[in-house]
Amino acid sequence: MTVRDLFSGARWWLREFSGESAYDKYLARHRRHxxxxxxxxxxxxxxxxxxxxTTGCC
Amino acid sequence: MSTPTDVRxxxxxxxEADIIRNSHGxxxxxxxxxxxxxxxVLLWVLISLAGALGWAMLAIVRGEQVNxxxxxxxxxxxxxxxxxxxxLFVQRAVMRPDDTNATxxxxxxxxxxxxxxxxxxxxxxxxxxxxxxxxxxxxxLAAQMGYLPGTLWIIVGVLVAGAVQDMLVLFFSMRRGxxxxxxxxxxxxxxxxxxxxxxxxxxxxxxxxxxxxxxxVNALADSPxxxxxxxxxxxxxxxxxxxxxxxxPGAITVxxxxxxALLIVAIVSGRWIAEGPLGDLFHLAPTTLVVWMVxxxxxxxxxxxxxxxxxxxxxxxxMKIGTIVVLAIGIVxxxxxxxxxxxxxxxxxxxxxxxxxxxxxFLFITIACxxxxxxxxxxxxxxxxxxxxxxxxxxxxxxxxxxxxxxVAVMALAAAVSxxxxxxxxxxxxxxxxxxxxGPAVVxxxxxxxEEVAAAAVRNLGVTDAHGDPVxxxxxxxxxxxxxxxxxxxxxxxxxxxxxxxxxxxxxxxGAPTLAVGIANITHQFAGxxxxxxxxxxxxxxxxxxxxxxxxxxxxRVARFxxxxxxxxLVPRFRDPSWLPGAWLSTxxxxxxxxxxxxxxxxxxxxxxxxxxxxxxxxxxLIAAVALTVVTVMVVRKGYLKYVWIPLIPLAFDVAxxxxxxxxxxxxxxxxxxxxxxxxxxxxxxxxxxxxxxxATAGVQADIVRNTFIQGTLSIIFLVxxxxxxxxAALRVIRTLRTGDPTTSEDPHRESNFYAPSGMIPTALxxxxxxxxxxxxxxDLIPGRRHDRS
Numbered sequence: 001m002t003v004r005d006l007f008s009g010a011r012w013w014l015r016e017f018s019g020e021s022a023y024d025k026y027l028a029r030h031r032r033h034x035x036x037x038x039x040x041x042x043x044x045x046x047x048x049x050x051x052x053x054t055t056g057c058c
Numbered sequence: 059m060s061t062p063t064d065v066r067x068x069x070x071x072x073x074e075a076d077i078i079r080n081s082h083g084x085x086x087x088x089x090x091x092x093x094x095x096x097x098x099v100l101l102w103v104l105i106s107l108a109g110a111l112g113w114a115m116l117a118i119v120r121g122e123q124v125n126x127x128x129x130x131x132x133x134x135x136x137x138x139x140x141x142x143x144x145x146l147f148v149q150r151a152v153m154r155p156d157d158t159n160a161t162x163x164x165x166x167x168x169x170x171x172x173x174x175x176x177x178x179x180x181x182x183x184x185x186x187x188x189x190x191x192x193x194x195x196x197x198x199l200a201a202q203m204g205y206l207p208g209t210l211w212i213i214v215g216v217l218v219a220g221a222v223q224d225m226l227v228l229f230f231s232m233r234r235g236x237x238x239x240x241x242x243x244x245x246x247x248x249x250x251x252x253x254x255x256x257x258x259x260x261x262x263x264x265x266x267x268x269x270x271x272x273x274x275v276n277a278l279a280d281s282p283x284x285x286x287x288x289x290x291x292x293x294x295x296x297x298x299x300x301x302x303x304x305x306x307p308g309a310i311t312v313x314x315x316x317x318x319a320l321l322i323v324a325i326v327s328g329r330w331i332a333e334g335p336l337g338d339l340f341h342l343a344p345t346t347l348v349v350w351m352v353x354x355x356x357x358x359x360x361x362x363x364x365x366x367x368x369x370x371x372x373x374x375x376x377m378k379i380g381t382i383v384v385l386a387i388g389i390v391x392x393x394x395x396x397x398x399x400x401x402x403x404x405x406x407x408x409x410x411x412x413x414x415x416x417x418x419x420f421l422f423i424t425i426a427c428x429x430x431x432x433x434x435x436x437x438x439x440x441x442x443x444x445x446x447x448x449x450x451x452x453x454x455x456x457x458x459x460x461x462x463x464x465x466v467a468v469m470a471l472a473a474a475v476s477x478x479x480x481x482x483x484x485x486x487x488x489x490x491x492x493x494x495x496x497g498p499a500v501v502x503x504x505x506x507x508x509e510e511v512a513a514a515a516v517r518n519l520g521v522t523d524a525h526g527d528p529v530x531x532x533x534x535x536x537x538x539x540x541x542x543x544x545x546x547x548x549x550x551x552x553x554x555x556x557x558x559x560x561x562x563x564x565x566x567x568x569g570a571p572t573l574a575v576g577i578a579n580i581t582h583q584f585a586g587x588x589x590x591x592x593x594x595x596x597x598x599x600x601x602x603x604x605x606x607x608x609x610x611x612x613x614x615r616v617a618r619f620x621x622x623x624x625x626x627x628l629v630p631r632f633r634d635p636s637w638l639p640g641a642w643l644s645t646x647x648x649x650x651x652x653x654x655x656x657x658x659x660x661x662x663x664x665x666x667x668x669x670x671x672x673x674x675x676x677x678x679x680l681i682a683a684v685a686l687t688v689v690t691v692m693v694v695r696k697g698y699l700k701y702v703w704i705p706l707i708p709l710a711f712d713v714a715x716x717x718x719x720x721x722x723x724x725x726x727x728x729x730x731x732x733x734x735x736x737x738x739x740x741x742x743x744x745x746x747x748x749x750x751x752x753x754a755t756a757g758v759q760a761d762i763v764r765n766t767f768i769q770g771t772l773s774i775i776f777l778v779x780x781x782x783x784x785x786x787a788a789l790r791v792i793r794t795l796r797t798g799d800p801t802t803s804e805d806p807h808r809e810s811n812f813y814a815p816s817g818m819i820p821t822a823l824x825x826x827x828x829x830x831x832x833x834x835x836x837x838d839l840i841p842g843r844r845h846d847r848s
Contacts, residue, residue: 016179018310018372026169029838046307049170050364 022049068830073823078157084834085827086810087157087450102142109135117206117400124205124396124524126389126472133213133468137461140217145457148222151701152693153229155449160810162235163445167838172236174839175445177454178818183445184459186375187437188224191605192427192678193463195273195569197471198576199671200424201482202412204401205475207421209468215422215429216464219708223682225456226689226705227435232443232452233804239439239685243783245803246691251786255684258779260620262677264648265772266433267613268655269674271355272666274606275347275656276568277599282332282340283559285347287596288603289340290324291373292354298369314372318380321373325596329559341561344660351610352653358611359618359645367611374604381577381601384594385469388580394476399524411487411495411519412567413671414730419719422711423675428467430712432681434460450816458818473576474569479523480531481563484512484551485572488665489565495519508564509548533557536588559592567667574598610652617648658765663758664736672723673769679716680780686712687787694791695802713784720777724770733770737763812839 015021023045030039040048069077078087112132116124149155166172175183200208231237237245240259244252278284298317302309331337342350358366404410405417413424427433438456446452474482489508493501495515504510516529523529533550535557537543545553555563558578563571578594586593619635621644626633632640659666686709693702726732729739744759793799813831815824832840 013179014311016176017182018314020308020310022169023308029169032837043307046302050362050368 068826069823073826076823077827080158080809080811082811084811085813085831087448087813088816088821088823088827090450090816102139105135105138109139112136116209124400125393126396126476127393129205129209129468129472130386130389132209133465136213136217137465140221141453141457141461144217145221145225145453148225148457148704149453152226152696152698152704153449153452155229155452156807157448157450158807158810159449160808160812161232161446161449162443162805163447164810164812164839165235165808166444171441172444174447174812174814177447177451177814177816180442180445180447180451181455181459181818184437184442184455185462186378187441188427188431188434188459189378189463189466190427190609191270191273191570191602192431192433193467194470194573194602196425196427196675197467198474198569198573199412199486199667200421201398201471201474202402202410202486203405203417203421205396205398205471206400207405207417208425208471211421211425212429212464212467212471215425216460219682219712220428220430220434220464221457221460222704222708223430223686223689224434224438224460225452226693227685228438228443228446228456229449229452230689230692231439232446232449235805236444237439239435239688242439242692242803243684243688246688246695247783247787247790251783251790254779254786255688255783258776258783259681259684260617261772262432262681262776263613263617264651265655265670265674265677267610267652268659269670270606270609271348271351271652271656272659272670273568273570274603274610275344275351275660276566276667277570277574277602278342279344279347280341280562281560281599282337283328283592283596284599284603285340285342286331286336287321287324287328287600288607291321291370291600291604291607292366294320294324295366295370295373298372299365302369303364310372313369314376317369317373318376321377321600325600326593328596329592332559345657348653348657348660351656352649354607355610355614355653356645356649358607359614359649360641363615367608367615370604370611371608374608377601377604381598382466382469384581384585384597385473385577388577388584389469389472392580392583394472394580396472396475397478397524398475398482399522402521404521408728408730409520411483411491411515413668414728415672415719415722419715419722420672420675422715423672423679423719425467426675426678426682428464428470430679430682430708432678432683432685435681435685447812447814448810448816451814454816454818470573470576473580474572477572477576477579478532478550479521479529480513480516480547481533481550481554481575482572483516483519483521483529484531485563485566485575486569486667487512487515487565488567488668490664491515491668492565507548508562509551512551512564513548557588557591558595560595565665567665569667570599570602574602614645614648614652618645621648655768658768661761662765663761669765669769672719673772676716676719676723676773677776679712680776683709683712683716683780684783687784691787691790691794692803695794695799697800699795716780717777720773723773724777733766733773737766737770740766811836 023042026045027039076089076091077085078089080086108131112128112135115128116132161174163172163174167174197208197212227239231242234242240252240256243255278288294317298313302313306313331340408414408416413420442455446455487495492511492515495518496511497514497518500514501511513531516531519529521529531547531550533545533553534542535545535553551564554575555561558575563575566572574595577598578591581594582588582591618641622632622635622640625644631637632644635641655670659670662669686705689705690702690709693705722731723733725734727735729735740759740762744756744763747755747759813827813835815821815828820828
């Protein structure tokens with residue numbers, strides 16, 4: 001376990017928690033299923049997946 | 059790159075026997091297996107001993123010097139035992155997770171709401187969604203009864219009630235494609251019961267919002283520093299939203315970090331604003347804040363989410379984690395001594411200045427979140443069930459997430475009870491009760507000096523401190539030369555206000571300011587000293603306010619959609635969310651619903667927390683009763699009658715608590731307690747005052763008449779409706795038992811093709827299976843680069 005591993009580990013968890021990694025996952029999946037047409041751009045992607053809010057805490 | 063056969067050869071025959079494979083030979087789960095080794099037995103013996111020691115220190119040894127660290131020890135050890143043994147028992151008895159069955163996330167896997175999410179990440183999201191201001195406010199208010207009743211209820215309640223409810227609702231919703239509580243109620247107990255449940259939950263949500271908003275208003279009223287820093291979050295969130303939309307889409311982590319840093323700057327600079335020429339601009343009266351709150355709620359609900367809601371949620375999550383971590387570190391490092399006795403006289407009489415009512419039932423409705431909270435059933439049947447990867451993970455997410463929230467409540471209680479009792483009561487007694495306690499002579503003599511009135515009121519409370527002496531406000535601070543001085547009485551109250559940078563701390567009801575003083579009182583001892591107290595106080599206030607504002611706009615928005623849908627049955631056009639007049643109208647109705655109740659609470663002559671908080675607690679616990687009823691019916695219909703006591707015990711207790719509390723609120727002849735007795739008394743007083751020509755008193759009494767009428771009516775409606783839901787459920791249970799009706803509303807089994815570990819930390823075998831799945835599994839389901847290796 002190097003410092004670099006630690007850093008990339010921390011980055012991975014942060015991106016997962018914040019949901020930032022969603023675009024990369026989308027790209028990978030798009031490449032597998034629809035290699036024939038180009039994927040959405042970063043901006044298009046984030047606009048398309050605006051989540052509706054749900055009732056939360058008390 | 060390893061081939062499937064390579065990976066398979068790594069297992070020993072015993073390990074292979076523990077792996078569950080689907081019809082294609084793909085691993086989808088591991089059989090739970092307990093290999094008791096001597097060191098595991100020893101570990102659990104040690105955990106049990108630590109727990110026993112913690113409880114003994116809190117409940118039996120007591121003495122004059124109880125350390126708050128024992129709260130942490132008792133809580134953590136008890137949680138560990140409950141999670142390992144009771145939650146596992148419940149899982150095996152009534153959940154029986156089947157990892158060969160695909161979860162909704164795996165079935166639909168659309169990369170949006172149905173998204174198989176790493177279990178640790180989902181645990182974090184679920185916890186962030188259920189933990190709000192509730193677990194922090196309730197324990198602070200309940201501290202008037204002493205530290206022991208609250209601690210016992212938070213820890214025991216969560217084990218058998220709150221965590222069980224959360225876990226079972228999550229599991230049953232997951233088995234039904236992530237259906238909501240209202241939909242499940244309709245499926246399980248029939249359309250009428252379901253419709254009543256949906257409507258009543260909606261009304262209760264409005265009460266919950268009004269009370270949460272009132273806590274926020276009470277914390278920010280007459281506090282320029284607080285108002286400025288909280289107001290800053292709005293432009294800050296909008297800036298973050300714009301940046302994420304147009305400049306760096308998706309750069310959530312970086313933008314959140316920068317936003318959080320700017321938030322800290324806003325808190326720090328609040329002092330200069332408050333003390334500078336702009337101070338008056340941010341010095342707002344409670345009713346002004348109500349107006350701003352309503353305007354804000356309206357716009358937050360009608361604007362697109364990316365403008366305000368989503369970025370503010372990022373900030374709020376940061377503050378949440380920040381405050382909880384700071385508080386935990388503070389309690390462990392500073393280990394403050396408890397100032398509150400184990401049990402006070404307010405546990406058995408109805409004279410409590412914070413809220414009226416005896417321990418049973420009012421302790422159990424005052425501390426809702428942290429022990430049992432109906433609101434969690436919304437989250438557990440909302441986003442979370444659609445994201446679970448494997449059925450066997452539900453225990454960790456549902457039960458574990460609620461244990462975390464309970465732990466937050468324990469820490470809030472520890473912070474509140476380590477505060478001097480005189481200061482605690484001075485902060486939490488409403489102005490009206492204070493005048494009554496201090497007596498007219500003192501009030502007249504003090505001539506508007508609230509600190510003097512408060513000091514006299516505290517002397518007349520009739521409670522003793524942990525040493526058996528009369529309670530007096532006492533506060534250690536530094537004088538100009540930096541030497542430590544102890545202030546007492548009114549002086550102490552003034553010094554607290556100076557130290558935290560507020561104009562006054564007297565009658566700052568609602569729990570948030572008390573908790574903030576408690577947190578500042580602990581954290582300044584290890585970070586920053588007295589000079590930093592103001593910062594820590596406003597850091598805590600910011601955290602509470604952000605939570606509450608998030609809840610206000612999120613619930614307003616959701617309620618608006620529910621209302622549009624309901625109106626849509628009559629006027630179809632309302633169903634179209636892009637039709638602006640419809641959106642605005644339904645939002646306005648929702649905002650008016652909670653806004654009017656908020657205004658009523660804030661202007662209540664007897665103190666809004668005193669009068670409205672019980673209604674909030676009852677509403678929240680009645681939602682829990684509805685959730686537990688639905689769960690009970692599902693357990694019976696599933697054929698697990700033998701284990702029906704698992705949801706039935708918390709349900710029975712919750713029904714006893716809420717119905718007794720509602721009964722007392724409706725029928726009690728004690729004017730401190732019964733809404734209708736207060737109503738009659740106030741009506742008499744109003745007529746007497748009008749006859750005597752005292753218009754001011756008549757006006758005040760007229761307010762009380764109106765408020766108690768509304769509160770009393772709501773109490774009756776809640777009680778009748780929930781009784782009706784439980785009645786419908788009982789009929790359904792009887793019918794099921796009589797006919798042996800085997801139909802279930804669960805989705806049919808569908809073979810899973812996915813593997814992920816069950817617990818927080820994977821076992822050696824689970825790691826091997828993760829490696830195998832990475833080679834043979836469905837690429838759409840294989841998690842990212844790091845897999846699930848921890």
